[in-house]
Amino acid sequence: MLELDNITVRFGGLTAVDNVSLRAGSDDVLGLVGPNGAGKTTLFNAISGLVRPAGGAIRFGGTNVVRAPMFRRARLGIGRTFQIPQPLHGLTVRENLVVAQRFGAAGWTGTVDERRIAEVLEFTGLADKAERDAATGLALTELKALEVAKALATNPRLLLLDEVLAGLETAAKRRFMEMLKDLHARFGVGIVIIEHDIETIATLCRRVAVLNFGRLIADGTPDAVFRDPEVMRSYVGGGHG
Amino acid sequence: MSLIDAALVIGGIALAWALLGNLGGMVSFGHSAFVGVGGYVSALLTARAGLPVPAGLLLGGVGAVLAAVVMLPVLRLRGPYFALAILAYAHIFRILATEWTSVTGGAAGVSGVPPLPVIAGIDFGGKTGAYFVILTIVCVFAWIYARVSASHYGLALRAMHDSEDATQVLGVNSTLLKAAMLLLSAFMTGVVGAFNAHYIGFLEPDYAFAGLWVTLPIVAAIFGGYRTIGGPLLGAIVVYLLDQLVFKSLISSGHQLILGALLVVMIVFSPRGLLPLLTRRRERDA
Amino acid sequence: EEFTVGAELPLTGSLARVGAGMQEGIMVAAEVFNRTNGKHRMKIATVDDESSPAKAIAAVEKLASDGAVAITGGYGSNNIAPASDAANKLGLVYITSGGVDENLVTAGRKHFFRINNTAGYEKAALGLFADMKVKSVSIVHSTKDATSSLAQSVQKALAAKGVKVTSHAFDPAMTDFKPVINKIRLQDRPDAVFMVGYENDYVGILRAARVLKPQVKAMVGVWSLATPKMAAEFPDLMPNVYGTALLPFPAKFTSADGRAFADTYKALYKKEPDYLGQFGYVQSMLLFEAIARAADKGTIRKGGIAEELRRTDRETLIGRVQFGANGDNVNFSHRMGQHQGKNIVIVWPPQHATGKMAYPAVPW
Amino acid sequence: MVEVDALRAGYGAINVLWDVSMQFAEGRLTTIIGPNGAGKTTLLRALMGLVPVGAGAIRLAGRNIAGTPTWRMADAGIAMVPEGRMIFRDMTVEENLIMGAFARAHRPHVKERLASSYEMFPRLAERRRQLAGSLSGGEAQMVAMARALMADPRILVVDEPSLGLAPIVVAELFGILARLKAEGRTIVLVEQNTAQAVGVADHVYLMQGGRVVLSQAATDVRLEELHALYFAR
Amino acid sequence: MLDLILQALYSGLLAGGSYALIALGLAVVFGTMRVINLAHGELVLLAAYAGYTVESRLGWSPVAAIPLAIAVVCLAAACVYGVVSRIRADREINSLIATFGIGVILTNTILLVWSADVRSTSSAWLQEAVVMGPLYGMRGELAFFGVSLALMGALWWWLAKSWYGRAVRAVASNRDAAQLMGIPPGRTELVSFLVAGVLAACAGVALYSVGVIQPALGAALTVKAFIITVLAGVGSIPGVLLGAVLLGVAEALTVTLASSALQELAGMGLFLLVLFVLPNGLFGASRRRG
């Protein structure tokens, strides 16, 4: 469904993403890992349209979207979360989801699926905070849940999750992971998830891709990837495995 | 009566300004451009081309929309950058009106702008008639504003202020929405500007594009509470009448001093404006 | 009998300065009139129009509702046009010296009068240039209404006489005139520079000229230049500069009217009268006299004031005044003065001259 | 050293902490764990004066410091690594670090401490001239940590320092915390990474719903028990 | 022709120096507090009138008025800060409005105190021509061009290298984090206003010394300063100089090569052009997204 061909992103002299080619289908739960500053978030930014790659093609469902504006990609079914949560300011939690539903899922015209919103609120555990002001009334983890909720409300076909599990307590993390699996199984939503916790990635994902200095250095099953010596050295460190 | 008419003109512009400021999240210092263009288009079309005045009013709005179309690139800018870029456009339009003598009459302006017509025995050019015209215009605009604000577009627009990227990745075409708001606001301002041209009967660049056309409505909108629909209107009437009737008699040259002081006090003690202040009182009493 | 006369003036905003100047003249006129005319009294009600047309209309209406029988004042053609329209609709006489736009008198307002006009300024400037026998003139003028229309008509008239003319319009916001003057210095090389602007413009132009020292023989301006105030404040910029002036300085008020004006002005404001005060005084005095005559005939409410004004024919501080059918002063012709030392000497027209013009001469 | 006594605090009308009492002993590492929304961050912010204290006391060496403005904390030798990467986005990485040593006493030591920061986080040395606002999530987290250490604090308050860090850096981070403790500093650590947190701690508090539900020496803590408590909501 | 262009460039450069001085104070407050002080032009004007008062009352050179101007303007700037600091909600727009109100107050106060008359220095020394080959300048302009450069250098050093200057930027960037570093935010912001006040005072005296002042001028000064600040990019001091000189030169060249009536048009056109090509100004950094 998502095909990246030789994507390169540069900031001034810095090559943050270097010639990356990657595929993710609707049957995938793909883990994206790598050291800090490896270019993972930047890759997400390129896919969702926040940064323009210096070269390469991004195909989604067969069409090249590399020149498409952000909102069009969202309507095509690319949903994403932000590593640093970005709630819609001045709106309540529910209104956040209404906007996502109305414009992301239904497009320019159409109606709001209230049931879907209630479901998402329930799903992400935000039901009792629905009327709070999104920007000022939530703790960090709740903001992360809201990030996921917003992305879900757009009825995406592919979810790009940027460290949504970081900072979650163990129990919550487990619940969240169940939810993601459920989402994947029930709605056939493809998932690409950035996460630093190896255990999480190992239990959640069937495939892992590793970035280092912007380059893709490994792509395979968690088992295989986390045994790769280069990954071990650059990312996992001596303590693990 | 003419005080009320003038106050409503300010109120109409304040409303259009607040529409952009509140919903679009864009503070404009350049609405005088739309007042001027609206006024000039209507004045020239009616005085020179002999169009009927009501059509002139509408075309004044359309002219302002065209002016806004030229300004569309400013939508890439935000905050103070936007505010100032649009001000720059206002200056440019003023200079054009001054220099393009063959069409605009240059610095001498357009005199003999026809007044609002007499229809069915009612003289809309008179004080009372004009009052009903501007009141109707303003009410229609307020209604449009209310409809937009209550819609999902209003919600998305509000969301965009601080988190434009975040709204876009949710599928909101923010550029289009902002553009629509700018054009709508320009149209409203243009119509009011055109009304004013016919009301005054005279236009010249310095007056049509005066900074006053943006400062006074801003003061009014803020004063009344620009996040509400009634606020700018209430603000315009209160500010204008207080200033003209009370402050003016207190200090004849320099009465704006009190206006300025009032503005500062207002911002410090009730930044959401007069209207919320009043309703809050009532809630507390009830 | 006491009459309320409305004064609609800009006391704030961009025209505040000239508005205040005219107001002084109006107050002096009332003072003098009330002292000398035993029978009637004039009470002045002033409303600030904030240099804005909409407020000028409101001001006129307020004055009318307060019982004013006529309006004196007004500054800037764009404010005067709508204000006099409003007055016209209310049947009130509106007399002014603050707008020289031609449209003011061609729009058919029956109750409109003014004592000065572009033509009068033009006559003076052209007369002076003719006496100087200049071959070429550079006109530097503000893009404002009054300045550009005067500049254009002078340009046309000079060109018609075979004088070589170049014109430089500048935006009122302009502060640094060196590039303009440099163009004049290196490209135009005129005999004289004609400045049509306001005080701040003159100061900027003369200052730039003083730095660049173009090879011209005279610097000529119009209103608010040949005034004692300018001489006092900018002693090194003003010497030999020409400008329109009603009276020489130190003023020799020879007529009784002039002395009454000057003495009262000094008593009230503790300073030397300027041209704004003189114009305000003349227009108001003519109005008061017309009101008094109309009152005697009992025609105040029957359009008598306008009628009486049309009958006006009298020598004033600005020369003989007679109003045409359109309300314009048909005789208006300004005089030109020149800064000489600390004095201002009237150098044109010859019959009013108080001294010889220093030509060629420039401030530097 | 630091004592929190029956503290209540919250955000406007919402009260979050309910009579929380804790002690952070000198030279020890105390860790506070608990589910999301338990009020850990709120507690630390109240400690630093970033959230107004409703009732109760915060004592530093016996003196009540509740209500002291935040900016006086630096003089008292307390530094914080805040949650959510509160870095100076418009300043370079190096300037961010320099600001950590703003208090007059530390200014002469800027050079040497910068060097040791870069040694600790080599990634930051590569990025020293970059605007902090353009850093990646993990890099920003490193800046926050390194910046706090620039003040050579006696008391270090750390809120989820491992958030967003790659495993290799997390391991290093805990090494650093252990070293800081060994240098005799008092450390208050909030962490979701329970196992590792308890590993370096001397004392453990468990918070839930704005209350302290468990207070134990780290050696007595059994992780399964702790997790069982988590679920018992 | 070459002479004309050379002189235009030179005039533009000198004008740029005084524009920069006017813009600097606004840029400091904008860069450090994200507050646009719409009363800035009036503060400059206040200083100019201080210069006038000293010259007309005591007969001294307006330059001698700088200490008085600094005192008066800093006091006014502190008042502005007093108001701005009390604004909690929606700081960006509300402070805009509040400072606009203060500007109105100051304009009218100036009008009441000094009347609407046009003022300018009569000091011959400052107006003396300085001729270098084909280039003509005024002594006052050159002097204040130097002052402008010196102040800009000092300011750049202060913001980039001094502890207090860095603290000012830190508070602007993240108030809470700055407090954690031991920076008292209120006092720091006040300092940035006072620094802006000092700059405005110098700018005002310079304005009086080489130009013409009147009470209604304040708003125009603010707009010019604002344009330059935006051209420069938020908080960039070298950008202010470059933006100011660019503006000055563009204006002077327009007058020379086209018509003086288009001078303002040139400034505005340049402004829009730069903004559309470089939305963050000449020296502004782009922000990370996502």
Ligand SMILES: Nc1ncnc2c1ncn2[C@@H]1O[C@H](COP(=O)(O)OP(=O)(O)OP(=O)(O)O)[C@@H](O)[C@H]1O
């Ligand atoms: N706008 C920008 N300007 C300059 N450099 C940038 C910009 N955005 C990102 N970078 C740099 O690009 C690199 C990749 O950043 P990115 O955010 O993609 O990393 P990441 O893999 O998500 O890291 P982390 O795990 O720490 O979040 C980093 O070194 C970062 O500093």
Ligand SMILES: Nc1ncnc2c1ncn2[C@@H]1O[C@H](COP(=O)(O)OP(=O)(O)OP(=O)(O)O)[C@@H](O)[C@H]1O
């Ligand atoms: N700014 C705020 N306004 C209102 N309520 C808030 C705010 N910040 C946090 N809260 C609420 O306070 C409670 C405690 O939040 P806090 O951030 O202290 O939790 P925490 O223990 O640090 O959780 P986490 O592990 O998620 O960081 C939460 O219920 C949250 O909703």
Ligand SMILES: [Mg+2]
């Ligand atoms: Mg990242």
Ligand SMILES: [Mg+2]
């Ligand atoms: Mg927390």
